[in-house]
Amino acid sequence: MGAGSQLTVPGGGKAGGVYTWEEVQQHSSRTDQWLVIDRKVYNITQWAKRHPGGLRVIGHYAGEDATEAFAAFHPDPTFVQKFLKPLLIGELEASEPSQDRNKNAALIQDFHALRAQAKSDGLFQARPLFFCLHLGHIVLLEALAWLMIWYWGTNWIVTLLCGVILATAQSQAGWLQHDFGHLSVFKESRWNHLVHKFIIGHLKGASANWWNHRHFQHHAKPNIFRKDPDVNMLSIFVLGATQPVEYGIKKIKLLPYHRQHQYFFLVGPPLLIPVFFHIQIIRTMIIRHDWVDLAWCVSYYFRYFFLYIPLYGLFGSIALLSFVRFLESHWFVWVTQMNHLPMDIDHEKHRDWLTMQLQATCNIEQSFFNDWFSGHLNFQIEHHLFPTMPRHNYHLVAPRVRALCETYGVPYQMKTMWQGFTDIVWSLKNSGDLWLDAYLHK
The missing domain is CATH 3.10.120.10 (Cytochrome b5-like heme/steroid binding domain)
Structure with missing residues (x-):
């Protein structure tokens, strides 16, 4: 020693x-x-x-x-x-x-200087009004859906429209709880903690602690096997360029991985939230005895069924909720995976923070719709580099990050939203083809 x-x-x-x-x-x-x-x-x-x-x-x-x-x-x-x-x-x-x-000491030093300057410029200061207005528009969407059914009845057209509005509110609540999980919107952390519990528990029916422990790992080691839970696909998919070859060489064929870009549409978007996440959330809360989060989660279902059973009955309310979860799951999967799935996915390489995040993430072009639709997660690069920075400041720090990347030759990828969506499918196909080549190789 x-x-x-x-x-x-x-x-x-x-x-x-x-x-x-x-x-x-x-x-x-x-x-x-x-x-x-x-x-x-x-x-x-x-x-x-x-x-x-x-x-x-x-x-x-x-x-x-x-x-x-x-x-x-x-x-x-x-x-x-x-x-x-x-x-x-x-x-x-x-x-x-x-x-x-x-690691590149000069790159790390310049990135520290960039972060310090952004902090000095107040870019890490949240505007509570921004998030309060966002919460208000979510509550209004939920109220609008219920009022539409109450006023126009439960015919199938109104029900479908109501489902779309509720799914929109759920998705936007997801982005908002994501904000409160990452940063302190209020100076008093106790209030920030309580609002986070309210949004993810009462407005979404999920667990704040489950999300925190899972999501922080993703930010700490994005797209790294055995460290980022978001790339733990339980052998349903093979990802990146390394895992497919490893599976192929070992002759692992739990599923026809060369078809994964096709069965992705049947397994990924429709089932992630309604099935996998819900089972995992309930199981985690019970195993960890997280009764506070469980109470918040139960309050969501109590409120939902209290409002909709008088209109649809029990089975109709369950059917509507399933439809909402189905739509929300599609929204969530496409928005979150367009920034990560087509990027580098591999084992630990011990890269510096900037390089690690840039190789695991990409941005989607800025527009009013893209910002709202993705909860500003179209600025995924900036969000990963500065996880405690409020989303309304991403567009201000982005030019500085691009300039630093250009100086050191670190790729900074920007795509259209359509390209981001299609790259999900193409990346799955490319990984599946790599698996098949390795699997068939004698």
Whole structure:
């Protein structure tokens, strides 16, 4: 172990120790985890279980330099220091680089400067009125749907239109809860936490904690197998260029993957929210004894059936809800996957924050409709680089990010929405073809 005090600290390491990257990287297992922030070495083995963002997201940086991820996820580093201080076991040797595995130090430094300038310019400050107005238009959509049925009756034309309006409200509520899950809209965090629970629980019937722990992993390690849950396809699909070949060589054929771009339309958009997400949400809340989130979730269904059973009866209300979930699921899948599925999907490569996010995400052209339809997630690059930045400022920081990418030759992809949708299908087809070639190879 490196030079320093011989006083052993709980969990391993020596207080005031000096370490090399080789030593830090040896502590990257589930039961032994160190990481580096601003050249300081921390033993997070025990703390990971109590980490508010979940043990997995912090564990994904075990043995690595987590400085960039730490800055991205923690808008108030001073507040977090009181939790970090007891975990400090030493620092890197003076001869060691600040980043592990030969990352581009100049690129990282310039990105830090860009982020600091954006913060100085107030781009990380949320406008509560923006989000309140957005919440208001969601509530109005839900009220409009119920009033239409109440006034015009339950004929099939009104029901279909009502379903479309409710699905629109659900999708927009999804983007809004996404905002509150990422950033502090209100200065008082307690209010932000409560509003987030209200939107995702009472307006959508889902779980805030389930979403947080899952989604933060996606941002920490996007499109990285075994670290990003969004690319865990349970062997229903093979993604990227590496996984299909691995499956093909191992002769794994759980499904006809060369047809996955076709059965995607039957499995992905229609079933993700109504089936997979709902089963996972309920299961997670029960296993984790998350009774608060469960109560919020139950309040959604109580409100829904209270409003619609008098109009449609029990089975009619269930049918309407299923139709709404079906439409919402299509909206969600196409909007979220157009930014990620056609991009690089692979195993861990230990890239710097900017490069990792840019290779896993792309943007969709800005327009009033694209911004509203996607909840400003058409600016996926900026959202991933600055997850605590309010969405109404993405278009202001985007030119700065593009300029930095041009300086260092980092690809910055921009597409039309139609191209983004079609690239989902083509990427699945290309991956399926790679699997078939490897599978048939003797």
